Amino acid sequence: xxxxxxxxxxxxxxxxxxxxxxxxxxxxxxxxxxxxxxxxxxxxxxxxxxxxxxxxxxxxxxxxxxxxxxxxxxxxxxxxxxxxxxxxxxxxxxxxxxxxxxxxxxxxxxxxxxxxxxxxxxxxxxxxxxxxxxxxxxxxxxxxxxxxxxxxxxxxxxxxxxxxxxxxxxxxxxxxxxxxxxxxxxxxxxxxxxxxxxxxxxxxxxxxxxxxxxxxxxxxxxxxxxxxxxxxxxxxxxxxxxxxxxxxxxxxxxxxxxxxxxxxxxxxxxxxxxxxxxxxxxxxxxxxxxxxxxxxxxxxxxxxxxxxxxxxxxxxxxxxxxxxxxxxxxxxxxxxxxxxxxxxxxxxxxxxxxxx
Numbered sequence: 001x002x003x004x005x006x007x008x009x010x011x012x013x014x015x016x017x018x019x020x021x022x023x024x025x026x027x028x029x030x031x032x033x034x035x036x037x038x039x040x041x042x043x044x045x046x047x048x049x050x051x052x053x054x055x056x057x058x059x060x061x062x063x064x065x066x067x068x069x070x071x072x073x074x075x076x077x078x079x080x081x082x083x084x085x086x087x088x089x090x091x092x093x094x095x096x097x098x099x100x101x102x103x104x105x106x107x108x109x110x111x112x113x114x115x116x117x118x119x120x121x122x123x124x125x126x127x128x129x130x131x132x133x134x135x136x137x138x139x140x141x142x143x144x145x146x147x148x149x150x151x152x153x154x155x156x157x158x159x160x161x162x163x164x165x166x167x168x169x170x171x172x173x174x175x176x177x178x179x180x181x182x183x184x185x186x187x188x189x190x191x192x193x194x195x196x197x198x199x200x201x202x203x204x205x206x207x208x209x210x211x212x213x214x215x216x217x218x219x220x221x222x223x224x225x226x227x228x229x230x231x232x233x234x235x236x237x238x239x240x241x242x243x244x245x246x247x248x249x250x251x252x253x254x255x256x257x258x259x260x261x262x263x264x265x266x267x268x269x270x271x272x273x274x275x276x277x278x279x280x281x282x283x284x285x286x287x288x289x290x291x292x293x294x295x296x297x298x299x300x301x302x303x304x305x306x307x308x309x310x311x312x313x314x315x316x317x318x319x320x321x322x323x324x325x326x327x328x329x330x331x332x333x334x335x336x337x338x339x340x341x342x343x344x345x346x347x348x349x350x351x352x353x354x355x356x
Contacts, residue, residue, distance in 0.1 A: 047138075052129040055138060059124050061109045063146050063181050066126070069137035071099040076134035081127045082106045084113030084120060084159040085166070086184070087174045087334070091130045099136045103178035105146045113159040114187045115200045146181050147350075150205055150247075152195060152238065153186030153218040155327060156255050164321050166333035168255065168340060169216075175341040180354045183208065191222035192234035202238065209247035214349060216340075218252035218297070220272045220279040221326070228277035232286050239292050250349060251287045253280040253298035255336055258317045258325035260310050266302055295343040301336060 047055040070078045071094030079091035080102075088104045112120035128135050149172070151157055157169040169184040176182065185205045187195070195201045209215060217238055223231055239249040259270035272279040280298040287294035305313045316332030318324035328336065344350045 047135070052127045053133055053135055054128070055126045055135075056121070057124045057126075057140050058122070059108055059140070059142075063105060063107055063143040063148065064124060065103060065105050065141050065143045065146070065178050066124075067101060067103045067137075067139040067178070068128075068135065069099050069101050070094055070128075070134065071097075072134045072136050073097060074132070074134070076132045077130045078128055078133040078135070079130045080104070081129060082173075083108065083125055084117075084161055085163075085170060086159055086182070087171050088126075090174045094134070104173060104176070105143050105178050105181040106173070107148070107181045107183040109183070113161050115185055115204060116187050116198075117161060143179075143181065146179055147354075148208075148210065148213045149176075149180060149182050149344075149350075150209065150213060150215045151182065151184045151186050151218070152202070152205060152215060153184075153252075154190050154221045155186070155188035156221060157184070157218050158186035158188055159184050160327075164318060164329055165327055166330040168328065168333045168336040171330070171334040171337035172340060174334075175337060175356050176350075177354050177356050180350065186218075189222060190219065191226060192219045192231055192238075193226065194222070195219060196234050196237060202241075206241055206245060209242060209245040211246040213247045214250055214344075215242045215247050216250050216252050216295070218254055220254040220283070223279055224274050224276075226276060226279075228282055231277055231279060231282055235283065235286055236290065239290055248293070248349075250293045250295060251283050252295045252340065253283050255297055255328070256301045256305055258305060258313055258319060264306065264309060266306060271298065271302065293347055293349060295340060295347070297336065297339060297343075300339045300343075304335070304339075 046057060047053065068080060070076065070092055073096060075096045077091055077093045080089035082088045088106060089102055092100060094100055106124065108124050110119055111117050124140065151169040153169060156167055158167040159170045160167050167186060169182065169186050173182045187201060190201065217235065242249040254272055256266055257270040259267045261267055284294060284296065314320055316328060316335060318327050318329055341355065345352060345355050
């Protein structure tokens with residue numbers, strides 16, 4: 001690597017006396033340290049010590065491999081999130097004097113969260129959180145051969161911008177190692193028709209699909225008035241257009257709503273059975289017809305929510321916070337993302353070695 005494509009920034013961070021940022025781009029990823037004033041804490045100018053500790057790297061939209069060294073001279077517990085509250089790394093404990101290395105791949109785009117939402121901050125933003133976060137080192141390089149998982153969905157899957165909301169697509173990256181990025185194009189309020197015909201939604205996804213990329217399609221929450229035939233036609237068009245780009249469509253049935261009958265079963269509304277169609281059943285049937293892989297999250301979340309019952313299942317949703325039995329808490333989104341991950345692995349849609 002040439003001297004013009006490497007920038008080294010030094011500072012005392014978490015017990016390790018350097019923080020290195022590398023790039024394979026034509027120019028430097030960050031301004032040389034000598035041209036920037038150091039933060040009062042001794043962190044590089046690209047990082048700000050606070051709650052949480054944050055780092056900003058000026059990069060163009062694209063896919064980047066990020067390596068972090070966590071820990072230092074004191075016991076620590078550090079999690080990493082990126083961009084719009086995407087959990088990239090679950091909280092990781094380290095003993096005093098221990099430093100661990102972790103790698104993940106992150107999608108940087110504009111807008112950085114929901115496609116119809118605010119633009120956010122240009123470049124890559126990282127946050128180091130947890131009960132005792134400590135950052136010892138950081139390396140960012142442009143990803144050359146990363147596989148991508150793109151998500152088409154609604155507010156139950158999207159990168160939610162505000163606490164306490166979280167979508168399962170927002171929590172999915174923490175289950176994947178470096179080499180696979182999650183590009184979450186889910187957008188609140190969308191059904192199959194609106195997602196398909198709004199240019200900043202499906203057209204945008206389609207333009208970013210490369211050979212072999214997985215495209216997870218979870219839409220039903222906002223299709224309550226969509227007819228059976230229209231629902232199937234919309235999903236069919238999405239699958240065919242993804243395949244035309246040499247991508248791999250994967251149908252994902254919707255997570256259930258937390259609505260119970262008196263006998264402890266879930267109501268038709270919870271299971272997305274409307275006056276027009278049984279939407280999960282239509283997706284299952286269409287998946288077989290089109291030979292599209294199916295992740296039946298409706299069935300898996302139904303099993304989990306019913307097993308937990310009306311009381312224990314409240315923590316999965318925002319029931320006790322806002323009275324919302326459709327949208328998930330961070331705990332619920334993380335739990336449901338784990339179910340999606342297990343199915344991706346079980347169906348060999350991603351190789352075992354990329355699962356964290």
